[in-house]
Amino acid sequence: MDMPDLKALTQQMNEQSSRFLELVSTILYFDNLPEDEVKEKVFTIKKQAALYGRRI
Numbered sequence: 001m002d003m004p005d006l007k008a009l010t011q012q013m014n015e016q017s018s019r020f021l022e023l024v025s026t027i028l029y030f031d032n033l034p035e036d037e038v039k040e041k042v043f044t045i046k047k048q049a050a051l052y053g054r055r056i
Helices: 007-014 018-029 035-051
Strands: none
16 A cells, blocks of 8 residues: 655644644534535534633
């Protein structure tokens, strides 16, 4: 099996903020939904985070 070198990708991901990674994981989790529904989910999560004093 031909696998790409993941060290560079892993390093780039480690340099990102946890908020950004949480947003990306949310988008990937809801990948099967239409784009407008994904946006709605992201905004809902951002609102909930704001209520609890977290920034996304």
